Amino acid sequence: MRPLRVATIGIREQRMWMILFHPQFRCSFCKRKGRTLLVCRGEVQATPMNAKYLARIEYGIPSKPRVWIEQPKLHRRKLDERIPHTFADDRPCLYRHDFRSNMPLATTIVPWLCYWLFFYESWLVTGE
Numbered sequence: 001m002r003p004l005r006v007a008t009i010g011i012r013e014q015r016m017w018m019i020l021f022h023p024q025f026r027c028s029f030c031k032r033k034g035r036t037l038l039v040c041r042g043e044v045q046a047t048p049m050n051a052k053y054l055a056r057i058e059y060g061i062p063s064k065p066r067v068w069i070e071q072p073k074l075h076r077r078k079l080d081e082r083i084p085h086t087f088a089d090d091r092p093c094l095y096r097h098d099f100r101s102n103m104p105l106a107t108t109i110v111p112w113l114c115y116w117l118f119f120y121e122s123w124l125v126t127g128e
Helices: 011-021 109-126
Strands: 026-032 035-045 052-059 066-071
Touching: 011 026, 011 035, 035 109, 052 109, 066 109
Parallel strands: none
Antiparallel strands: 026 035, 035 052, 052 066
């Protein structure tokens, strides 16, 4: 039995998913190192009681999506303490190997980011 082949969602289709599900995001294409990237910027908020954040998502096939919080800057509880589940440059770590190229950013990365922000804000208050 052959393994199931997964159809990749192209970046133009990813842009349409973002427009449909998250109209507050502005998406454009840019060239970097000979590759076309989808760059989406928009406001996210975990719940109506949480802060609003300006997020940037960059995605180019075959790479994994990368996410930054542009405003407000993420804060550490202590200067020498890392923010949990972040990369060295404080980008949120939203997944391990969960994201696949057949998944819309709009229904995976954006909701995962909202969950991450909810727990980030809880960590700021409680330290846990």
